[in-house]
Amino acid sequence: MTATNETDAPAAVMTIGQLSRRSGMSVKALRRYEGMGLIYTVGRSPAGYRLFDEDALWCVRVIGNLRGLGLTVAEIRQLAGIYLAAPEEPIGPHLAGRLRAARSRMDVRIAELRELRRRIDDFEASRQAELTCHDGHGCAGFRGNDPRFTSMSRVWAAAGA
Numbered sequence: 438m439t440a441t442n443e444t445d446a447p448a449a450v451m452t453i454g455q456l457s458r459r460s461g462m463s464v465k466a467l468r469r470y471e472g473m474g475l476i477y478t479v480g481r482s483p484a485g486y487r488l489f490d491e492d493a494l495w496c497v498r499v500i501g502n503l504r505g506l507g508l509t510v511a512e513i514r515q516l517a518g519i520y521l522a523a524p525e526e527p528i529g530p531h532l533a534g535r536l537r538a539a540r541s542r543m544d545v546r547i548a549e550l551r552e553l554r555r556r557i558d559d560f561e562a563s564r565q566a567e568l569t570c571h572d573g574h575g576c577a578g579f580r581g582n583d584p585r586f587t588s589m590s591r592v593w594a595a596a597g598a
Contacts, residue, residue: 450479453487460497467497473510475500475517507539 453471457464468487470476477492503513512535520528561568580586 451489456489456493460494462497470500473514507543508535
């Protein structure tokens with residue numbers, strides 16, 4: 438089955454598996470995006486297979502680029518709705534707003550990661566002896582506070598005595 442472009446030359450049609458191989462995106466993701474209307478399709482084959490042309494590759498690249506910039510699928514879906522419903526309306530200001538939201542989420546995540554790094558540093562500083570003990574003798578380490586380990590040590594000590 439072929440679709441025609443503006444020059445009436447037949448365009449190559451791909452199944453979802455072929456689109457997946459060409460785009461590097463999983464079939465599962467492509468099905469999801471196609472179901473949301475994010476990927477141009479040329480319909481289905483008589484056997485019910487989803488069919489795509491080269492335009493679908495453009496859609497997949499745009500989705501991949503936007504995801505790579507931190508946009509959520511919901512945000513991409515909102516942008517696509519505006520893009521398709523109002524072709525006369527510039528999409529740039531809408532995209533700028535979504536990018537600000539992605540940047541804000543990223544800033545929050547960076548702050549969370551910095552806090553996690555601080556907690557790791559504090560933990561390492563306060564547990565230096567336990568973290569550097571290699572011989573196992575004289576360093577109770579983490580087991581010193583484990584109630585099961587210390588109770589078993591008492592049982593072992595009593596049995597050996």
